[in-house]
Amino acid sequence: MSAPEPMDRAEVEICLKRAGLTLSSEQIDDIHRVSGYVREYLAQLGSDRPMAVEPALTFKVTP
């Protein structure tokens, strides 16, 4: 099974630049190649939740 269709390479490069990272061309190639997986699981994650759903408060720990 091959990797899913990657994101646009220019988009990947912009994201890396925004994050302040300097990668070699080969390193960008690798991130670009697997970026389709990222897009897939972001799509699975989605954002269609009731407005009242709050994020997990993991630092408020009780039994």
Add this chain to the structure above:
Amino acid sequence: MNDTTTLVGRVPTIAEASRLIETKALSPVELTDLLLKRIETIDPKLNSFLLVTERLARNTAKKAEAEIMAGRRKGPLHGIPIGLKDIYSTKGIRTTAHSKVLEDHVPKEDATVTAKLAKAGTVLLGKLATHEFAIGGPSFDTPWPPARNPWDTEYSPGGSSSGSGAAIAAGLVLGATGSDTGGSIRSPSTFCAVAGMKPSYGLVSRYGILPLAFTLDHAGPMAWTVEDCAILLQAMAGHDKKDAASAKVKIPDYRAALRQDLKGVRVGFIRHWHDGGYPIEPELDKAVQEALETMRGLGAEIRDVPMPPLSDFAPAGRVIILSETFAVHAKTMQTRYNDYGERFRSNVTLAALFSANDYVQAMRSRQQLIERTKEAMAGFDVTVCAAAPGAPTKMVGFDRDGAFKRPSLTMPFNLTGLPAMTVCCGFTASGLPLGMQVVGHPFADATAMGVAHAYEKATAWRSKRPPEV
């Protein structure tokens, strides 16, 4: 205290060594010497240690022996040799995270757990290998080689607590610490056939342990048996005001909670994580099914548990772990990108593709999953499933795409913070270890350990050690 005859041909468990030390039939000094000798002869093939603290170990063992002989025994860990995963800060002792980035890092203070284990009287034998900063996989481009699996050195010991699993299985330490952000205690525990406990989130302090992902990081014990993990957890657990996520809960007597039978225990089997969209290897599935039958024979009621699908956990887990890890390392990655190993870089850089909305959506999804899991587990005391998709994999031949294709069997319990104990449940036909998880309700760590102990005692898996490599 010079009788080591009981140790001929085998390394004792913590519980066994502790009893012998208590009755002065075993000397902590001789036990420490025995293990240092084993490290010297065996570890060059396993690479489980990044640093052996030989002089410190001998001095600590001598001190322990003198205190015990003088009637000042501190408890079951007094004089017991252990190792610390090399992300646990040790005052004045190099702590590297197995990375060039921290190659010469010497902390100025101990992690809370480091200090607690020292106070309990343990003897520190050294710092143990890890996947770089506790993420990625076996790396050959870090300053130290990756740890290898003592059951077959061509295979990975799992990770990220790779050195801890390998050293315990090979009988180089009696116990060790691990950390678990997505399965890093449970993966090496299953691949090395040792017992490993990822406690409830908040039970064990993370202070002084190099962070990976703040809201998923758990510290916990690894050892040869569940009983040994209970002894270690007793010393490690407890509230710590230095840790923002530390829980104020009563700490039970974990060893006293270990069970001999499972009469009336309601065990939920997460069947659809085995035979759903991501089937596990048949030999492992068979081993878990047989384990459930063993539990039934001990008196447990076994039913399927309607947990959320495995694939529902994966997106939130990936976004949270990578986003939080990137937040920790962003500044260093911006200036020293190539000082990290390829496995670390290729994973964590993906966080640059996420937005703030993605992270918040992941945390909202997580809350929904916590609630769905709680609902599913109502009516059960523990749930059981495999701890990995199968047996250990080879050290080389890394499948870059593999992690994207298959959701983790361990990450759900990092997202939900539930206690998860891993125990050996058999071996493949070729002799490689297989493991399963026993998962409890929040802060019912003692229940999960109790069930795992009863199962472990009913099987013969603990009588088998790796070949002397």
